[in-house]
Amino acid sequence: MLRLWLTGSAFVSGMTILVVLGFLIQASWPLLQSQGLAFVTESEWYPYEQLYGLAPVLVGSFWSILLALLLALPTGLAAAILAAELCGGRGRSIVRFGMELMAGIPSVVYGLLGLWLLLPLLESRLNLLTGRSLLAAGLLLAVMILPTLMVFSEEAIRTVSREQREMALNLGLNWPVRLWRVVLPQAWSGIRVAILLALGRAMGETVAVMLVVGSLDRLPEPFYNLLQPAQTLTSRIGREMAEAAVGSVHWAALIMCGLVLALVAMAISLLAQRGQRP
Amino acid sequence: MIMQTHPLIKPLPRQSRQHHGVEIEGLSLSLADKAILQDISLRLPDAGITTVIGPSGAGKSSLLRCLNGLHQQWQGEILLQRRDVRHWPGGGDLLRRHVGLIGQKPCVFPHSIRANVVFGIQGRRKRRKADGIVETVLKQAALWDEVKHRLHEPAESLSLGQQQRLCIARALAIRPGLILLDEPTASLDPRSKQLIEQSIRQLAGTMPVVCVTHDLEQARRLGGGVIFMCEGRVIEEAACESFFTQPQRLESREFLRWTVCDCD
Amino acid sequence: MTNTRIAMVLVVLLALPALLLPAMSLAYIAYKGIPAFSWDFIFGTDPGSGFGVAGGVFAQLLGSLLLALGAVLVAVPFALGTALYYHLLASAVQRHVLMALMNMLQGIPPIVFGLCGLIVFVHLLHWGVSLASGALILAAVILPMLVLNSITALEQIPFEDTEAARSLGLSHASVIARVWLPRAWPGMLTGLLLGMARALSETAPILFTATVFSGVVWPDSIFAPVTSLQTHIFYLSQEGSDPAAIQAAWGSAVVLIMVVAVFALLARALSRHTNRQSGVLSEGADS
Numbered sequence: 125m126l127r128l129w130l131t132g133s134a135f136v137s138g139m140t141i142l143v144v145l146g147f148l149i150q151a152s153w154p155l156l157q158s159q160g161l162a163f164v165t166e167s168e169w170y171p172y173e174q175l176y177g178l179a180p181v182l183v184g185s186f187w188s189i190l191l192a193l194l195l196a197l198p199t200g201l202a203a204a205i206l207a208a209e210l211c212g213g214r215g216r217s218i219v220r221f222g223m224e225l226m227a228g229i230p231s232v233v234y235g236l237l238g239l240w241l242l243l244p245l246l247e248s249r250l251n252l253l254t255g256r257s258l259l260a261a262g263l264l265l266a267v268m269i270l271p272t273l274m275v276f277s278e279e280a281i282r283t284v285s286r287e288q289r290e291m292a293l294n295l296g297l298n299w300p301v302r303l304w305r306v307v308l309p310q311a312w313s314g315i316r317v318a319i320l321l322a323l324g325r326a327m328g329e330t331v332a333v334m335l336v337v338g339s340l341d342r343l344p345e346p347f348y349n350l351l352q353p354a355q356t357l358t359s360r361i362g363r364e365m366a367e368a369a370v371g372s373v374h375w376a377a378l379i380m381c382g383l384v385l386a387l388v389a390m391a392i393s394l395l396a397q398r399g400q401r402p
Numbered sequence: 403m404i405m406q407t408h409p410l411i412k413p414l415p416r417q418s419r420q421h422h423g424v425e426i427e428g429l430s431l432s433l434a435d436k437a438i439l440q441d442i443s444l445r446l447p448d449a450g451i452t453t454v455i456g457p458s459g460a461g462k463s464s465l466l467r468c469l470n471g472l473h474q475q476w477q478g479e480i481l482l483q484r485r486d487v488r489h490w491p492g493g494g495d496l497l498r499r500h501v502g503l504i505g506q507k508p509c510v511f512p513h514s515i516r517a518n519v520v521f522g523i524q525g526r527r528k529r530r531k532a533d534g535i536v537e538t539v540l541k542q543a544a545l546w547d548e549v550k551h552r553l554h555e556p557a558e559s560l561s562l563g564q565q566q567r568l569c570i571a572r573a574l575a576i577r578p579g580l581i582l583l584d585e586p587t588a589s590l591d592p593r594s595k596q597l598i599e600q601s602i603r604q605l606a607g608t609m610p611v612v613c614v615t616h617d618l619e620q621a622r623r624l625g626g627g628v629i630f631m632c633e634g635r636v637i638e639e640a641a642c643e644s645f646f647t648q649p650q651r652l653e654s655r656e657f658l659r660w661t662v663c664d665c666d
Numbered sequence: 667m668t669n670t671r672i673a674m675v676l677v678v679l680l681a682l683p684a685l686l687l688p689a690m691s692l693a694y695i696a697y698k699g700i701p702a703f704s705w706d707f708i709f710g711t712d713p714g715s716g717f718g719v720a721g722g723v724f725a726q727l728l729g730s731l732l733l734a735l736g737a738v739l740v741a742v743p744f745a746l747g748t749a750l751y752y753h754l755l756a757s758a759v760q761r762h763v764l765m766a767l768m769n770m771l772q773g774i775p776p777i778v779f780g781l782c783g784l785i786v787f788v789h790l791l792h793w794g795v796s797l798a799s800g801a802l803i804l805a806a807v808i809l810p811m812l813v814l815n816s817i818t819a820l821e822q823i824p825f826e827d828t829e830a831a832r833s834l835g836l837s838h839a840s841v842i843a844r845v846w847l848p849r850a851w852p853g854m855l856t857g858l859l860l861g862m863a864r865a866l867s868e869t870a871p872i873l874f875t876a877t878v879f880s881g882v883v884w885p886d887s888i889f890a891p892v893t894s895l896q897t898h899i900f901y902l903s904q905e906g907s908d909p910a911a912i913q914a915a916w917g918s919a920v921v922l923i924m925v926v927a928v929f930a931l932l933a934r935a936l937s938r939h940t941n942r943q944s945g946v947l948s949e950g951a952d953s
Binding site: 130 | 768
């Protein structure tokens with residue numbers, strides 16, 4: 125009886141991911157059947173005309189995530205260095221507490237902040253017609269991944285052994301040199317994991333992005349224009365989930381977006397796990 | 403019981419030219435309300451070995467760390483080659499470049515052997531062009547022959563004894579004026595012990611070398627001066643042979659006979 | 667000396683945004699949300715006018731809690747069983763595979779679970795938009811977290827205790843019940859609380875699979891839809907023309923954060939308590 129419970133649970137848990145993938149593949153099959161792989165490079169998403177381009181959302185996701193990482197990494201890493209090296213135990217606890225607090229704020233609340241604090245700010249400062257854009261999404265995502273980046277980087281920095289630091293100190297190297305040549309290189313593998321985890325989080329964020337990105341399925345013009353409304357993988361799924369007729373090719377195209385999201389997220393997760401092993 | 407200072411360990415007058423390597427006057431150190439070092443006064447020569455021996459907890463390692471600047475809460479005066487440690491030009495970092503400290507446990511960076519040796523040299527270009535220095539210091543540390551063909555292999559692939567010699571070479575690469583060793587051969591095999599002692603003797607020809615050791619035989623082999631410490635105080639300071647053959651203090655005699663030292 | 671000073675100043679300056687944003691965000695949310703508070707707001711179930719815009723959020727609060735509770739009730743038996751399997755019956759290869767699968771599962775964005783749940787529960791099984799669909803989807807979202815947490819909690823049990831029990835001839839079930847669970851239950855409870863907090867924070871997966879905007883206080887059955895705080899905030903925030911709606915959105919946000927915080931803080935307090943008891947220091951002491 126016990127064995128049944130244990131084995132059954134393990135089986136179910138293990139199989140969940142395969143079941144999810146299986147259903148996603150099966151439900152997105154009609155799209156491949158009707159269009160082959162044309163949709164990947166197709167730049168138009170216009171379901172009414174059978175156009176299911178993936179390009180706009182791939183570009184949109186790419187830019188918003190890149191922006192988020194570029195903004196969050198320097199400040200998150202600096203905060204981690206501050207907490208790990210410059211603060212006493214008290215300061216470190218406060219910083220960590222603040223980060224855990226932020227990590228606990230539900231994403232829909234961030235969406236609210238984005239919609240009613242960030243967008244007006246962007247509209248007034250940058251003279252935009254609407255603040256809904258990849259820039260807004262990137263900024264919001266940056267704030268959301270800061271806690272992840274900071275907490276995991278701080279741990280990575282703290283685990284660099286005291287002996288290594290003392291050795292460098294004994295050689296007469298000052299703090300910045302020790303940080304740059306001893307601590308950071310040795311913490312790098314852990315920081316890389318932190319970045320991957322943050323990447324995964326940014327990639328999967330739906331609600332907050334949905335509210336501020338503009339939901340316009342169109343390639344940015346020019347390709348680096350972050351100030352126009354756009355669409356990401358997650359925001360497209362979120363917006364059209366309720367509208368697509370079940371079983372239609374439109375439906376299949378949406379599921380395909382979900383499949384792409386799942387596959388990339390899994391790859392990132394595997395990389396992060398491999399980084400954590402040594 | 404107040405200790406009587408024996409005429410033999412009365413400090414030599416300051417005008418003497420021979421003893422300016424390390425001058426310590428009235429050094430006291432307390433950590434967490436516990437007295438680690440109490441009123442220590444020493445004179446060490448410009449060149450030569452001085453071994454510091456004594457039971458555990460005597461404060462030997464702490465003494466070294468005061469010289470290095472790792473401890474900063476001490477009272478008293480320390481002069482290295484006549485320069486005040488507290489007002490060292492360039493600050494604590496330059497002090498530590500002047501004073502090389504080698505600890506008991508060899509600790510190497512996760513880089514190649516060569517990279518470890520030049521690690522203390524600042525400036526990437528200087529490090530790249532340091533081949534001459536690398537060879538010199540590795541020879542001084544008696545490690546050159548063993549690693550000259552594999553300078554680019556990871557330092558972690560060396561044995562413990564080799565790693566310790568690497569640490570010595572690394573410390574020498576930044577041209578210190580004084581070398582401190584804290585039980586450098588405590589966990590090593592006899593051959594490494596021998597090689598390191600050889601290096602120490604060689605180095606002592608040009609600069610003051612202070613070596614803390616638990617191993618009385620090693621202290622005897624190294625020669626030079628001997629400082630016997632117990633419970634934070636210097637009990638006796640003498641030349642090696644006279645210390646081991648004719649210890650002046652009661653506590654020294656008891657220590658040499660491996661009985662419990664009753665000093666307070 | 668000056669190099670060090672410059673570097674420290676640089677680091678502090680760079681770190682400032684990361685340090686100030688948490689405080690500022692929370693302060694802003696509180697500033698915007700607390701004015702909406704009133705007894706009616708938190709406990710009123712009258713949907714009021716305009717599709718629940720001007721009413722209380724009790725129904726939504728209830729819905730969120732029901733969904734989270736349902737998720738936990740479904741996920742915990744599986745998580746526990748999987749963790750026990752991992753430690754008791756799994757071979758080294760199976761452990762490796764299980765870990766990899768759990769890590770992969772953990773990486774999947776919640777919206778994907780929502781999508782899959784839409785296919786399977788809402789349409790395939792004809793449960794429709796319902797509490798049951800939402801609970802199961804959320805269960806899948808929190809499952810990997812609970813599994814990994816339970817595995818870690820069981821790992822803390824010293825091997826000697828298990829060996830001692832085994833050599834006394836205790837069966838698997840007895841070992842679990844009499845040695846493992848008594849020691850590991852605080853860690854597992856912590857995981858459970860964190861699972862609740864997580865389930866309360868998820869919006870995307872339940873948006874179109876479990877919730878409707880208004881009209882429900884207590885669901886007729888588990889196969890009926892509910893309302894939730896998270897989706898309530900989502901809908902309200904888009905009512906740009908109605909300031910009362912936005913106000914209600916902020917207020918709901920504060921309520922949601924507080925509810926999540928209750929579980930998160932409980933979990934934290936529990937884990938502190940257990941760490942202290944077993945003599946483990948949570949912050950490494952510098953010697």
